[in-house]
Amino acid sequence: MKSLRQYLPWILYFVFFLGVLAVNPGAHYTHLLARVIIFGLYAVAFNLLFGRTGLVSFGHALFYGIGAYITGMLAKASGPDLFLLYILLGGIGAAIVSVFIGLLSLRLTGMFFTMLTLAFAQLAWGITFKLYNFTGGDDGIQAIPKPAYLTGPVWKYYFFSFVVVTICVFVIWRISRSSFGMVLKGIRQNPGRITFMGLNVYKNQLVAYIISAFFTAIAGGLYAGLDGSIHPDMLHWPTSGNAILMCTIGGMNTFFGPVIGAAILTGLEEIVGKYTEYWSFSIGVVVLVVVLLFPRGLLGIKWPWGRKSTTEEKETEVACNTGD
Amino acid sequence: MPAILEIKDLDKHFGGIHVTNHVNITVERGEMSAIIGPNGAGKTTFFNLITGSIPSDNGRVVYENEDITGTRPEKIVKMGMVRAFQVSSLFLEETVYDNVYLAALSNFGKNIGMFADRLSYRDAREHTEMILVRTGMLGCRDLKASELSHGDQKILDIAIALTLNPKILLLDEPTAGMAPDERVKMMALLEDLHQYFQLTTVFIEHDMDMVFGIAQKIRVLVQGELIAEGTPDHIRNHEAVIEAYLGKEVV
Numbered sequence: 148m149k150s151l152r153q154y155l156p157w158i159l160y161f162v163f164f165l166g167v168l169a170v171n172p173g174a175h176y177t178h179l180l181a182r183v184i185i186f187g188l189y190a191v192a193f194n195l196l197f198g199r200t201g202l203v204s205f206g207h208a209l210f211y212g213i214g215a216y217i218t219g220m221l222a223k224a225s226g227p228d229l230f231l232l233y234i235l236l237g238g239i240g241a242a243i244v245s246v247f248i249g250l251l252s253l254r255l256t257g258m259f260f261t262m263l264t265l266a267f268a269q270l271a272w273g274i275t276f277k278l279y280n281f282t283g284g285d286d287g288i289q290a291i292p293k294p295a296y297l298t299g300p301v302w303k304y305y306f307f308s309f310v311v312v313t314i315c316v317f318v319i320w321r322i323s324r325s326s327f328g329m330v331l332k333g334i335r336q337n338p339g340r341i342t343f344m345g346l347n348v349y350k351n352q353l354v355a356y357i358i359s360a361f362f363t364a365i366a367g368g369l370y371a372g373l374d375g376s377i378h379p380d381m382l383h384w385p386t387s388g389n390a391i392l393m394c395t396i397g398g399m400n401t402f403f404g405p406v407i408g409a410a411i412l413t414g415l416e417e418i419v420g421k422y423t424e425y426w427s428f429s430i431g432v433v434v435l436v437v438v439l440l441f442p443r444g445l446l447g448i449k450w451p452w453g454r455k456s457t458t459e460e461k462e463t464e465v466a467c468n469t470g471d
Numbered sequence: 472m473p474a475i476l477e478i479k480d481l482d483k484h485f486g487g488i489h490v491t492n493h494v495n496i497t498v499e500r501g502e503m504s505a506i507i508g509p510n511g512a513g514k515t516t517f518f519n520l521i522t523g524s525i526p527s528d529n530g531r532v533v534y535e536n537e538d539i540t541g542t543r544p545e546k547i548v549k550m551g552m553v554r555a556f557q558v559s560s561l562f563l564e565e566t567v568y569d570n571v572y573l574a575a576l577s578n579f580g581k582n583i584g585m586f587a588d589r590l591s592y593r594d595a596r597e598h599t600e601m602i603l604v605r606t607g608m609l610g611c612r613d614l615k616a617s618e619l620s621h622g623d624q625k626i627l628d629i630a631i632a633l634t635l636n637p638k639i640l641l642l643d644e645p646t647a648g649m650a651p652d653e654r655v656k657m658m659a660l661l662e663d664l665h666q667y668f669q670l671t672t673v674f675i676e677h678d679m680d681m682v683f684g685i686a687q688k689i690r691v692l693v694q695g696e697l698i699a700e701g702t703p704d705h706i707r708n709h710e711a712v713i714e715a716y717l718g719k720e721v722v
């Protein structure tokens with residue numbers, strides 16, 4: 148039964164995101180769902196660092212932006228035929244940058260780490276603004292071409308995103324369940340003990356940071372193709388903050404929680420955004436409610452059909468060592 | 472008997488306090504020894520210094536004929552000098568099994584696997600089970616560390632250390648905060664581990680029944696200074712020790 152419960156989220160994932168294609172909700176909602184799934188990858192990639200390793204980066208917009216700009220600029224400059232390769236190059240570019248930022252900022256802990264990642268991302272945002280000839284400044288870059296097989300009805304791009312995102316999310320899922328993933332979880336709970344288990348906290352954090360940056364940039368690259376337009380706001384701090392919000396709402400200690408968070412964030416923007424440009428206010432309310440009522444996030448709620456409560460086991464606690 | 476660990480002229484100040492005062496200690500292979508001394512004597516600091524947790528002001532630490540002064544703590548652990556903590560240091564959200572298993576992954580160098588399921592390493596699984604049996608924790612393998620009694624948490628902390636295949640085990644107050652029956656159990660456990668694994672064991676302890684019950688050698692630290700060293704009988708009758716620490720009632 149354990150294995151069924153372990154795969155249930157995947158089954159729901161496929162049923163929902165593929166079922167949507169069968170239902171054919173129309174161009175507008177398909178586009179919306181493409182955003183959900185792309186943000187979902189962003190949030191899951193971010194959460195490898197945030198929920199898993201316990202590192203609060205406030206600078207992931209940088210990697211998201213690098214992915215988007217590398218993909219967008221390459222497609223614009225050399226044509227869209229190798230679009231998938233450009234997305235991959237975006238990931239690699241972000242990974243390379245993340246090595247340097249990681250080496251520096253992981254020397255610090257807690258709030259200082261967070262602030263340094265924010266500083267780097269804001270710096271990159273500023274540069275993107277200023278380098279008008281190269282990045283288009285605050286106009287961004289428009290009319291990014293897509294390969295022929297992705298143009299036309301939006302479901303094509305949705306399906307393409309779905310495939311790329313699913314592969315990436317699957318890889319991150321495997322990493323989470325691997326022994327390396329177990330070390331990361333240990334680092335979040337007790338880094339001092341990890342050291343005295345003979346493991347290097349800094350190195351493991353750095354690897355997690357690089358992996359997270361790589362997949363974040365893949366999400367950014369996908370986004371560049373969705374509307375064929377990118378803009379420096381993608382590197383601005385609210386983009387970094389959104390990652391934290393998505394994980395917090397959905398449940399940062401669950402694997403799929405961030406995808407739920409991505410759906411809620413995107414949904415709120417869609418629904419409330421129709422009535423007021425202050426839609427982000429509604430996000431504040433939702434975060435507040437979730438944090439107060441379900442501090443572990445929506446997927447972190449102890450559902451009755453979830454893991455059985457351990458209260459009965461507690462009675463036996465003193466009996467633990469009576470065996471010898 | 473050859474020395475496994477030689478500490479030469481180790482020195483440490485915290486601000487104005489001299490917490491480790493030119494300490495010289497030679498630990499022999501296979502010994503079971505205790506470090507005693509009043510609160511704040513610098514016992515934990517001494518462990519922190521030799522395991523690389525904090526840098527010393529002066530002095531050398533020679534382990535297995537190699538100068539390890541200034542070596543990173545995780546390297547020292549890999550070399551076989553492993554510690555357990557005064558306040559047990561665990562992964563509270565994880566099960567007893569996983570706490571030990573993570574140490575086993577590290578021990579076999581399997582911690583770097585990224586795609587295989589974490590439980591797919593047979594050597595680590597078998598090692599984990601062996602340790603759980605040896606420490607009497609098998610019965611609670613599926614409890615979370617946070618659900619254990621205080622005493623069992625201390626045992627789990629030692630189990631983690633044991634999993635790392637130590638050549639020398641440093642235990643900081645293994646019975647701290649324990650009920651009397653738990654202390655007896657801990658004493659039996661340490662003796663068993665010492666014999667079964669031929670494990671060099673150095674423990675800091677306040678409980679004198681334990682100290683005089685199982686230590687072959689006792690060292691006394693007072694205000695950072697090693698004031699006496701010797702067999703239990705020697706220490707029991709050592710005037711400076713009685714005056715500084717033991718008091719009359721123990722004699």
Ligand SMILES: Nc1ncnc2c1ncn2[C@@H]1O[C@H](COP(=O)(O)OP(=O)(O)OP(=O)(O)O)[C@@H](O)[C@H]1O
Binds near residue numbers: 488510511513515
């Ligand atoms: N990191 C530190 N910074 C400053 N002072 C410290 C630090 N660690 C310990 N001290 C001080 O050094 C002295 C020795 O502390 P230590 O913890 O080594 O004592 P101890 O012998 O282990 O005591 P106890 O039996 O209570 O555990 C104390 O006065 C303590 O306050």
Ligand SMILES: [Mg+2]
Binds near residue numbers: 516
């Ligand atoms: Mg102490």
